[in-house]
Amino acid sequence: MPSWIEINALQKNMDDFQLGPISLTIEPGTITGLVGNNGSGKSTLLKLVMNLANADAGTIEVFGETVAGKDESWKQKLAFQPQKIIGWDAYTGTTLKEMISSLYGEWDEALFEQMVRLFDIPLDKRFGKMSQGMQQKLSLALALPRNTEVLILDEPTAFLDIPSKRHFMDLLIDWMDAKERAVIITSHQTDDLRKLADYLFVMRDGKAIGHFEKEALLESYRRYWLDGVPGDSVPGEVSRDRQQLVSEDPAAAEHYFAVQNITVIDHAALDLEEIIDLLLK
Amino acid sequence: MHTWKQAAWLAGFELKARMKRSLLMLAFYTIVGFIFLTSFDNYLADNFYAFDLLFLLLFIMFPAWMKPKIFQMQKMDGDLWAVPAVIMLQQLPVPKAVIVKSRFIIHSVYSFPYQLMLLVMLLVVSPGFREMITPLSYTAFVTIWLAVSVALGFAMAASEAGGTFETKLLAKSMIYLVLGIAVFYAAFQWLAEEGLIYWTIGLAQNWPLLSIGVSLLVIYAGWNYWQRVMKKDIEKADFL
Amino acid sequence: MLPIRLSKESREPIYHQIEKQLKALIAGGHLTAGTPLPSIRALSKDLEISVITIRRAYQDLEAQGFIETAHGKGTYVAEIKNALKQEVKTASVSESFERAIETARSYDYSDEEMTAIFHAILEKRKKGE
Numbered sequence: 082m083p084s085w086i087e088i089n090a091l092q093k094n095m096d097d098f099q100l101g102p103i104s105l106t107i108e109p110g111t112i113t114g115l116v117g118n119n120g121s122g123k124s125t126l127l128k129l130v131m132n133l134a135n136a137d138a139g140t141i142e143v144f145g146e147t148v149a150g151k152d153e154s155w156k157q158k159l160a161f162q163p164q165k166i167i168g169w170d171a172y173t174g175t176t177l178k179e180m181i182s183s184l185y186g187e188w189d190e191a192l193f194e195q196m197v198r199l200f201d202i203p204l205d206k207r208f209g210k211m212s213q214g215m216q217q218k219l220s221l222a223l224a225l226p227r228n229t230e231v232l233i234l235d236e237p238t239a240f241l242d243i244p245s246k247r248h249f250m251d252l253l254i255d256w257m258d259a260k261e262r263a264v265i266i267t268s269h270q271t272d273d274l275r276k277l278a279d280y281l282f283v284m285r286d287g288k289a290i291g292h293f294e295k296e297a298l299l300e301s302y303r304r305y306w307l308d309g310v311p312g313d314s315v316p317g318e319v320s321r322d323r324q325q326l327v328s329e330d331p332a333a334a335e336h337y338f339a340v341q342n343i344t345v346i347d348h349a350a351l352d353l354e355e356i357i358d359l360l361l362k
Numbered sequence: 363m364h365t366w367k368q369a370a371w372l373a374g375f376e377l378k379a380r381m382k383r384s385l386l387m388l389a390f391y392t393i394v395g396f397i398f399l400t401s402f403d404n405y406l407a408d409n410f411y412a413f414d415l416l417f418l419l420l421f422i423m424f425p426a427w428m429k430p431k432i433f434q435m436q437k438m439d440g441d442l443w444a445v446p447a448v449i450m451l452q453q454l455p456v457p458k459a460v461i462v463k464s465r466f467i468i469h470s471v472y473s474f475p476y477q478l479m480l481l482v483m484l485l486v487v488s489p490g491f492r493e494m495i496t497p498l499s500y501t502a503f504v505t506i507w508l509a510v511s512v513a514l515g516f517a518m519a520a521s522e523a524g525g526t527f528e529t530k531l532l533a534k535s536m537i538y539l540v541l542g543i544a545v546f547y548a549a550f551q552w553l554a555e556e557g558l559i560y561w562t563i564g565l566a567q568n569w570p571l572l573s574i575g576v577s578l579l580v581i582y583a584g585w586n587y588w589q590r591v592m593k594k595d596i597e598k599a600d601f602l
Numbered sequence: 603m604l605p606i607r608l609s610k611e612s613r614e615p616i617y618h619q620i621e622k623q624l625k626a627l628i629a630g631g632h633l634t635a636g637t638p639l640p641s642i643r644a645l646s647k648d649l650e651i652s653v654i655t656i657r658r659a660y661q662d663l664e665a666q667g668f669i670e671t672a673h674g675k676g677t678y679v680a681e682i683k684n685a686l687k688q689e690v691k692t693a694s695v696s697e698s699f700e701r702a703i704e705t706a707r708s709y710d711y712s713d714e715e716m717t718a719i720f721h722a723i724l725e726k727r728k729k730g731e
Contacts, residue, residue, distance in 0.1 A: 095602070110653070111653070112653075125602055128601065128602055131452070131453060132452075133449070133452055133453070133600070133601040133602065134599075134600035134601060134602045135597075135598070135600060153455075153457045153458065154455075156454070156455035156456075157455045161453050163453065165439075167438065167444075167446045167449045167450055168446035168447050168449055168450025168451075169450065170432060170446070171376075171379045171380070171430075171432045171433065172375065172379060176375060176379070179375075180372070180375055180454075181454065183371075184454050184455050184456065185455070209432075250647060254641075254643050254644050254647050257643045258641045258643050258644065275650045276647045276650055277647065278652070279646070279652035279653050279654055280652070294652060294654055295651070295652040296616055296651060296652055296654070296655050299610065348611070349610075349611050350610040350611055
């Protein structure tokens with residue numbers, strides 16, 4: 082399958098920050114979670130994909146089209162919901178819908194209306210006068226119905242209450258099921274990533290830490306409770322606390338325990354949040 | 363032509379959002395202009411500088427100030443200065459050329475009606491001006507000032523491309539700009555020994571057809587030039 | 603929502619756990635032929651497992667004839683032969699015994715002791731009913 086988005090050795094230098102080099106491909110039918118500490122460059126990366134800024138090195142191709150090129154038609158296939166929405170404040174939901182819906186050939190009016198009802202969005206209120214939660218609901222209701230191949234969501238759930246978050250996930254799942262699509266989502270909410278992401282792309286301070294399949298990442302860490310404290314470093318050891326030890330190479334660690342005659346009292350997988358925490362350290 | 367149509371449609375959203383305010387402003391400025399212009403005969407008699415200043419402001423700076431604050435250039439994250447609509451539209455499938463054109467349409471709406479209103483009121487309010495000028499010269503006079511509006515005023519429209527500027531640098535360049543205009547004006551006064559408006563009336567009277575021709579050329583060139591500048595600046599800017 | 607419980611502590615691969623539990627539900631008659639299954643994406647969300655893993659489990663189940671995919675209509679439980687049902691059931695029961703025996707072994711019970719416990723449980727259940 083050809084990839085839909087292809088980022089190759091991308092670099093962007095700013096005054097106080099350097100992004101990249103970053104390489105990442107997005108395949109159809111997948112949800113990729115972008116994970117990183119504050120200021121890791123997630124939003125910058127997404128804005129570069131939208132060609133809102135110029136890269137210093139490397140390339141970004143969307144459906145085979147270089148985003149910095151003359152042809153801008155690829156934007157039809159990509160819906161972007163930024164973390165901080167700029168330029169909507171003066172408009173009501175109705176006006177914004179009028180503008181946005183006309184720009185996308187595949188606009189799904191029924192889905193929009195469904196989301197407006199579900200989230201109880203006051204369409205005649207100005208965006209700037211809405212609460213952050215309502216703004217987020219409206220911008221989601223104006224994102225999914227665009228029915229673009231790729232949807233890019235930068236922190237879409239930060240201000241949503243629990244029921245809305247659940248609605249959003251269900252809607253996104255149905256949306257993904259309806260057609261071959263792809264989603265890139267950044268989130269600090271591990272629950273979003275646990276439930277939605279297939280792949281995790283982890284960034285720290287502008288650098289790529291890795292691109293993982295979710296289960297593979299979960300399986301690559303294991304916590305052991307041992308009946309003794311091993312003297313030297315255990316293969317893949319990332320942390321230890323008395324008899325408790327975490328290894329990022331379980332196979333090698335277990336082999337080591339067997340050879341050293343160390344009894345494993347218990348073992349457990351790590352939670353995604355713990356793993357992300359370890360990766361971002 | 364399709365790009366102009368889409369640009370006009372997009373501009374419509376911004377213009378409609380503050381329609382009432384714009385109409386009120388136009389009415390207000392008409393009244394103020396009317397009162398002010400009643401003394402235009404004094405200018406014609408003894409070179410009253412305030413009118414030159416008024417014209418320069420109205421044809422160069424004023425349209426940018428007239429826009430509602432929410433749609434004006436503002437400081438975003440860091441040192442980024444941008445017009446919100448330029449960022450918003452780049453996140454939607456709108457070609458950059460269309461974004462530029464929609465900004466130019468909006469700038470036109472905040473320029474030409476006010477400027478034409480002033481030029482028409484001049485004719486209505488000032489008997490001295492009426493006596494001086496023939497219909498052809500008046501046409502030339504109007505075209506000259508519209509050319510000023512496009513050639514200089516639309517630099518303000520083009521600057522809506524935004525970009526990363528340090529606030530200090532921005533303030534400095536503003537000061538230089540104002541100083542530059544002041545020096546230019548002083549030099550002009552000294553060399554021409556008459557006011558700017560007076561001088562343009564002279565041009566319109568003495569060479570009406572040539573003035574119209576040159577002004578139209580300037581309008582055409584300026585209109586296209588500033589669009590190109592704005593598109594390049596948008597491409598260059600980092601909206602991060 | 604399907605009653606599937608995954609053990610992330612287990613060393614058994616997740617896709618294998620999903621496969622086994624779905625097979626048990628189908629063989630046990632809890633999911634009858636023609637019952638629609640959740641989409642890969644929906645199950646992925648419910649189980650908090652990537653679609654890659656779910657797809658693998660579905661593909662295996664389809665290859666073994668437990669489920670079938672009607673193009674554009676989703677995935678359904680397939681009609682399966684009694685022999686296959688029996689096989690799954692036996693496998694499932696054997697596995698539970700296997701685990702119990704392993705536990706007993708780790709406490710050093712002899713085969714006789716294990717059999718005694720086994721019979722005692724059976725007796726108790728008989729009385730309980």
